[in-house]
Amino acid sequence: MTNYLLFVALPYASLFIFLIGSIYRYRNRGFSVSSYSSQFLEGRRLFWGSQPFHWGLFVLFFGHLIAFLFPKSVLAWNGEPVRLLILEITAFAFGLSAFVGVLLLVQRRLTNRRIQIVTSKMDVVVFIILLVQIISGLLVAYHNRWGSSWFAAFVTPYLRSIFVFDPQMDAIASVDSLSLKIHVVSAFTLIAFIPFTRFMHFLVYPLDYTWRSYQQVIWNWNRKRIRTSRSHSEGRKSTNN
Amino acid sequence: MDIRSQIAMVFHLDKCIGCHTCSIACKNIWTDRKGAEYMWWNNVETKPGTGYPTKWEDQEIYKGGWEKNGDTVSLKGAGKFKGLKNIFHNPHLPVLDDYYEPWTYKYQDLFTAPEGNDQPTARPVSLVTGEHVDVQSGPNWDDDLGGSPDYARQDVNLDKLTAAEQEAMFQLERMTFFYLPRICNHCLNPACVASCPSGAIYKRGEDGIVLINQQRCRAWRMCVTACPYKKTYYNWHTGKSEKCVLCYPRLESGQAPACFHSCVGRIRYLGPLLYDADKIEQAAAAPEDQLVDAQMDIYLDPFDPEIIRQAKENGIADSTIEAAQRSPVWKFVKEWKLALPLHPEFRTLPNLFYVPALLPTMAKVNDGVYDSTGKSLWNGVESNRLPMRYLASLFSAGNTEKIVAVMKRLMAVRTHRRSVTVGDTSREEAAAALEEAGIDADTADAIFRLTSLATFDERFVIPAAHREESIEMLESTADVKGSTGFGFKERPQRGL
Numbered sequence: 001m002t003n004y005l006l007f008v009a010l011p012y013a014s015l016f017i018f019l020i021g022s023i024y025r026y027r028n029r030g031f032s033v034s035s036y037s038s039q040f041l042e043g044r045r046l047f048w049g050s051q052p053f054h055w056g057l058f059v060l061f062f063g064h065l066i067a068f069l070f071p072k073s074v075l076a077w078n079g080e081p082v083r084l085l086i087l088e089i090t091a092f093a094f095g096l097s098a099f100v101g102v103l104l105l106v107q108r109r110l111t112n113r114r115i116q117i118v119t120s121k122m123d124v125v126v127f128i129i130l131l132v133q134i135i136s137g138l139l140v141a142y143h144n145r146w147g148s149s150w151f152a153a154f155v156t157p158y159l160r161s162i163f164v165f166d167p168q169m170d171a172i173a174s175v176d177s178l179s180l181k182i183h184v185v186s187a188f189t190l191i192a193f194i195p196f197t198r199f200m201h202f203l204v205y206p207l208d209y210t211w212r213s214y215q216q217v218i219w220n221w222n223r224k225r226i227r228t229s230r231s232h233s234e235g236r237k238s239t240n241n
Numbered sequence: 242m243d244i245r246s247q248i249a250m251v252f253h254l255d256k257c258i259g260c261h262t263c264s265i266a267c268k269n270i271w272t273d274r275k276g277a278e279y280m281w282w283n284n285v286e287t288k289p290g291t292g293y294p295t296k297w298e299d300q301e302i303y304k305g306g307w308e309k310n311g312d313t314v315s316l317k318g319a320g321k322f323k324g325l326k327n328i329f330h331n332p333h334l335p336v337l338d339d340y341y342e343p344w345t346y347k348y349q350d351l352f353t354a355p356e357g358n359d360q361p362t363a364r365p366v367s368l369v370t371g372e373h374v375d376v377q378s379g380p381n382w383d384d385d386l387g388g389s390p391d392y393a394r395q396d397v398n399l400d401k402l403t404a405a406e407q408e409a410m411f412q413l414e415r416m417t418f419f420y421l422p423r424i425c426n427h428c429l430n431p432a433c434v435a436s437c438p439s440g441a442i443y444k445r446g447e448d449g450i451v452l453i454n455q456q457r458c459r460a461w462r463m464c465v466t467a468c469p470y471k472k473t474y475y476n477w478h479t480g481k482s483e484k485c486v487l488c489y490p491r492l493e494s495g496q497a498p499a500c501f502h503s504c505v506g507r508i509r510y511l512g513p514l515l516y517d518a519d520k521i522e523q524a525a526a527a528p529e530d531q532l533v534d535a536q537m538d539i540y541l542d543p544f545d546p547e548i549i550r551q552a553k554e555n556g557i558a559d560s561t562i563e564a565a566q567r568s569p570v571w572k573f574v575k576e577w578k579l580a581l582p583l584h585p586e587f588r589t590l591p592n593l594f595y596v597p598a599l600l601p602t603m604a605k606v607n608d609g610v611y612d613s614t615g616k617s618l619w620n621g622v623e624s625n626r627l628p629m630r631y632l633a634s635l636f637s638a639g640n641t642e643k644i645v646a647v648m649k650r651l652m653a654v655r656t657h658r659r660s661v662t663v664g665d666t667s668r669e670e671a672a673a674a675l676e677e678a679g680i681d682a683d684t685a686d687a688i689f690r691l692t693s694l695a696t697f698d699e700r701f702v703i704p705a706a707h708r709e710e711s712i713e714m715l716e717s718t719a720d721v722k723g724s725t726g727f728g729f730k731e732r733p734q735r736g737l
Contacts, residue, residue, distance in 0.1 A: 030456035030457065031455055031456055031479075031481070032734075032735075032736060033459065034458065034459050034460045034479075034480035034481060035459055035460045035461065035480065036460060036480035036735070036736065037460040037461075037462055037475075037480065038477070039330065039331060039334055039336070039462065040334065040336055040337055040462070040465075040475045040477050041336065041337055041369070041477050042336070043330075043334060043336045046330055047330045047332075050329045050330045051329055051330050053329075054329040055329070113370045113372065114337070114369055114370055117369060117370055117371075118477060118478070118735070120735065120736050122736060197736075198736065201459060201460075204439065204459050206325070206328075206438030206439045206440070206459070206461065208440065209321060209324065209325065209437075209438040209439070209440065210321055210325070212440060214316075214320075214434070214435035215430070215431070215434055215435055215444070216434055216440060216442070216443040216444065217443065217444045217445075217446045218443045218444070218445060218446060219445075219446035219447065220445070220446070220447060
């Protein structure tokens with residue numbers, strides 16, 4: 001029953017909250033969607049925390065995505081032990097980088113008075129989820145080798161079953177690794193919290209900046225139509241100011 | 242040719258008395274809010290000085306503006322590659338301490354302090370943390386400190402002067418200075434717009450005002466770096482960037498922006514200029530010594546029938562064309578060539594022009610002897626208190642010829658009016674000065690009139706905004722009766 005709650009009910013609840021919540025917040029509460037950068041209040045320590053943290057997560061996120069989407073290619077790559085080692089060590093290094101980064105960010109937030117002022121309750125939640133997620137991930141990588149290979153056997157089928165609405169939790173529930181279970185549960189918790197926290201900002205990553213033109217001009221009027229409008233009358237300004 | 246209209250501005254620096262009334266008018270309307278206390282969309286600096294934020298002109302530090310890149314320009318510290326690469330930490334972002342930590346005083350302590358031997362005091366407290374602060378700097382900390390080592394001598398523009406020139410500048414009782422009021426320039430080639438990864442910043446087509454869409458800003462904070470004038474500000478509380486909006490709700494209802502309206506010295510002029518949007522890139526990429534001329538070429542003669550025809554074809558309202566003809570900015574900038582853009586070498590094509598301060602000398606101290614035996618009342622512009630090269634560094638990208646020409650015209654107007662009203666300079670002398678400056682007596686009188694006697698309606702020529710049309714284009718006004726207007730539908734608070 002617990003397994004069912006954690007590995008079937010929670011994922012669906014999370015994905016549902018994530019979808020509806022994110023769309024609602026983006027459309028109706030646009031003003032609140034922001035990365036809430038605090039670099040303006042403190043810049044130097046942010047550099048040592050934010051850079052390793054974000055780049056670490058950035059690489060790991062795509063690593064997980066590739067392992068989920070193309071498990072066979074990853075297995076093929078891992079056919080050579082050297083290549084497996086390179087992959088695992090690289091991934092672990094980025095995990096450590098994210099871990100060190102988040103620790104420095106937590107320390108900065110706890111000790112800098114200005115940053116404390118702009119820390120909300122939800123920011124605390126964000127940090128707890130991130131710590132659990134990153135620590136459990138590192139433990140899995142260290143104790144249950146080699147994740148890039150067994151991911152295809154245990155995690156990919158489970159995740160796929162979730163997304164095709166035919167949940168099969170046996171593979172994941174039978175794994176004898178508490179840290180892996182925590183990692184999965186906390187991942188879905190993180191997804192559920194996206195619409196309620198500053199996690200939102202990664203959804204609005206400005207990818208469209210790469211193809212849009214640099215300058216942006218917005219017209220309120222339809223210029224040509226106003227010009228030809230017959231009913232158009234010239235505005236007159238009051239003269240009493 | 243793509244003719245558009247731009248609300249442009251002129252500040253006459255000879256008239257600025259440095260009273261900061263403009264700054265206060267703006268602060269009271271726009272930035273008296275949490276997270277915005279440190280922002281001065283309008284600020285007044287003393288030049289020479291380091292300004293606000295400290296040393297904003299030094300692009301070696303802040304990497305603002307554009308740099309020439311062949312036939313085009315590219316952003317110095319932002320842009321597609323640099324912007325997305327530095328999105329997790331922007332190395333060129335000024336932090337709060339580069340501006341100042343805003344503070345208030347604990348006035349309540351004056352009433353609630355227990356009885357004692359000392360007078361109760363209102364201690365300063367930070368508006369960021371709420372804790373006691375030892376106030377170290379403020380937005381106008383260099384006010385009037387023309388000769389100070391901390392401020393005036395740190396002025397970035399002094400780098401272009403020789404040591405002797407610098408000494409001469411500070412010689413006269415160390416009192417050579419003038420005021421430089423600054424607001425957003427609402428540039429034709431705005432670096433903030435180009436640098437915004439989320440596309441929240443845009444230029445309004447109708448009047449050229451540059452605005453930040455608060456719903457779309459995501460605090461990537463590249464605009465703060467990209468604006469070389471440091472006129473976009475990051476609100477640390479709401480996590481959104483903000484900037485001068487040129488009081489567009491006032492403009493749309495025919496009123497002058499608050500800083501313009503409140504200006505005690507009446508130094509400010511505002512009116513539309515017609516310009517050719519197709520020439521922007523070419524002008525922005527002009528060689529440094531031709532930048533001012535290239536920018537001036539963009540602005541079009543609103544009296545030319547062919548320009549009027551094309552402007553109408555491009556949808557510019559008759560009221561706007563008529564306003565462009567009456568525009569005081571057209572007169573100062575194009576007709577009389579008295580006003581120059583601030584730091585054109587940033588290549589943003591700013592639409593705020595300055596008539597530089599004349600500051601002539603009537604006498605010199607030679608070996609302790611006060612010598613006022615010049616040939617004329619004022620010595621030539623070359624012996625003005627501010628070296629031409631200093632002014633050129635501010636207003637013409639180092640092109641001294643431009644500054645000297647402006648100075649000669651200003652001086653000629655002064656000499657001419659002196660001969661008319663006081664009579665201690667001869668008519669011949671005035672006529673010679675006018676001829677050298679290339680203007681006639683009627684023009685000089687017109688310059689004098691608009692400079693000194695202009696009424697409200699002459700200083701501010703605001704074309705009708707035709708809001709009624711723009712709203713009807715977007716939505717049926719009946720549907721939104723009682724709900725249109727200016728303001729937030731949701732509270733501007735942080736997070737959820």
